[in-house]
Amino acid sequence: LKLRLSSSETMLAVETKCNRFIRRQSLLFLLFILICSPCKGFQNPANAAGMRHRCCSVKSLKPTSENTVISTMEQAEEKSFDERQKEIDNFGTHEHDGWKSKMKESIFLGIEPSPQIIAIMTIYFVEGALGLARLAQTFLLKDELHLGPAEMSALTGVFSLPWTIKPLYGFISDGFPIFGYRRQSYLILCGILGSAFYLALSSNFWGIVDNQWTMTLTIVSLLGSSATIAFSDVVADGIVVQETRDAKDPKVAGGLQSLCWGSAAVGGLSSAYFSGSLLEIMSPRNVFGLTAVLPLLVAFTATSINETRIAEDDADLDPSKQIQDLWMAIKKPEIWRPALFMFLWQSTPTSDGAFLYFMTNDLGMGPEFLGRVRLVTSAASLLGVWVYQKFLRTVAIKDILFWSAIISAPLGLTSLILISHANRAIGIPDGAFVFGDDVALAILGQVAFLPTLVLAARLCPPGVEAVLFATLMSIFNGASTVGTEVGAALTKWLGVTENNFENLSLLTIICSLSSLYPLLFIGWLDDVGSVSEKELEKEQTK
Secondary structure (H helix, E strand, C coil): CCCCCCHHHHHHHHHHHHHHHHHHHHHHHHHHHHCCCCHHHHCCCCHHHHHHHCCCCCCCCCCHHHHHHHHHHHHHHHHHHHHHHHHHHHHHHHHHHHHHHHHHCCCCCCCCCCHHHHHHHHHHHHHHHHHCCCCHHHHHHHHCCCCHHHHHHHHHHHHHHHHHHHHHHHHHHHCCCCCCECHHHHHHHHHHHHHHHHHHHHHCHHHHHCCHHHHHHHHHHHHHHHHHHHHHHHHHHHHHHHHHHHHHCCCCHHHHHHHHHHHHHHHHHHHHHHHHHHHCCCCHHHHHHHHCHHHHHHHHHHHCCCCCCCCCCCHHHHHHHHHHHHHHEEEEEEEHHHHHHHHHCCCCCCCCCCCCCHHHHHCCCCCCHHHHHHHHHHHHHHHHHHHHHHHHHCCCCHHHHHHHHHHHHHHCCCCHHHHCHHHHHHHCCHHHHHHHHHHHHHHHHHHHHHHHHHHHCCCCCCHHHHHHHHHHHHHHHHHHHHHHHHHHHHHCCCCCCCCCCCCCCHHHHHHHHHHHHHHHHHHHHHHCCCCCCHHHHHHHHH
16 A cells, blocks of 8 residues: 655654554454453462552453443543644744744844735835846936036936935825825835836837937936935835834834935845846847836835825824924934034035046946946945845944045045056056946945934934935935036046046046045034944933
């Protein structure tokens, strides 16, 4: 007989039936021996009593007694089966709990993976994955619209303008809920509009406009797509801040911020290489068509966010009250001093636009290689999140920012080796120098950015969490826009064009050394920057 056992429960059932059959036959055989051949032990009263105590006397061995004994043994066997089945179930439960606990610690950084957390992670992941169209935007402006380095840098700053008015989005989402919802409704709306803008770019506006309007509508569409991403980012930040404020465990603050920005880094990592490799086989507009799917994912994910419908007469919806609360929060020294320092730090000029033209026109690097560069820098950003979470949570915020600025300045100057082609004289390929600076600065950027986010999230009061957090992020984004526009002006002033790179070295030196001057004002971080995130958590638990 061949038995095909598909589970442990089937095995136990078969084993139980076999044991019952063997024991039943053994018992009958034992009864037969006892009746036919009484042993000498029964002649001793003590032994006989012991035997009766353990089993039964010869006189009591009747058919009804046999059934009673067998029934008792069957009940014991049933109990044994139930206990063994319970052990198997408990083992599976313990193993599942252990797996879940390991996933919670390793992937979710100790945060319970609720549907709310999964939705937040998805939104940030999509924000990072939208980098799929970043190089498509660059090559659309460069090759199809024929813009130079200075114009490219200037337009890059213009496209980031929607990120500088994030408080406005916060006021809108907090003060004017759609159908009674502050978060879900706006995320769905932004997802649909963002997809529409990318589809318009993909189809070249469906061929219904003249060529003279192509430049204008392209700029408008890129601005619109940037605005929808910025708006959804504000809404997601508001959810994160609210979760941070409501959490009983102070570790949730740092863990949730790291989890969110880590998700964005993973999204950027997953799309980085394809942002360049796809341009080798299709046009930039076709890449925009693929990117149009991602905003719809945000709209779909928003439906799983747990949000209570708000009454129209809710007092928290008063815009004047929000402005008052926002002003009260901004007046705190621990808010405006670090924010002003970060503005100075972020507003230093950059030569990224000119250097991109140098890599493509002088060094001959194509979109696929640039996609690999983005892939490595995205991985470096994710590594920066891990480094901060693992080693720097016990280091003072002020020290992290200081040493990040000190290290970034000489790293920026390594580009001079590539610009002068000195690397070729010693046999080092051009690609080796392209990765180094971007990787190091990406790590330093994440390491310096996360502690500021944690501090800002903890200081946001109820009711205006989206507005205040958006205000702080707008300060940083506005500073980056200033730096980009200053860099564009320097590029124009030094005469760096798509074919002339004689003054690119001077532009690089100015941009790199200017990153050190904000350290003159690092004393503005003395109030709050002298403590680490770990110390902030201890103070929160007291």
